[in-house]
Amino acid sequence: MDKRVYLLTIVSFVVGMVELIIGGILDIVANDLNISIGQAGLLITIFSLVYAIAAPILLILTSGIERKRLTL
Template structure:
């Protein structure tokens, strides 16, 4: 039972990392204003990120298939 808190912390961190990307859509108009572009052009930032994430995730999973999953999760969260 003493290691159960580690699972909850990792789950919380994974949730926060995953949902933090959606914050950009909430402040997209401000990002566009700061960059001096239209909202549609700034919205492409979300599209490019999503595509890179969708394409890169299976590739990285295949490359790291033999690693210990707990260590891999910790390293990737630390890198992020």
């Protein structure tokens, strides 16, 4: 199998886990930044909103590119 497929799989996994990992260490992040846990929780909210808004926009912008070429 092409090495690029493995790389794509790993990158997709990491992108999916980023939002979940920060939730587990939220208290540590809040302490390091000297902010409340609620304020640190906004990091997850902002990341999710940016991801939710950017995904459809990028899908539209890349609609003319062949999918296999785009992902690999």
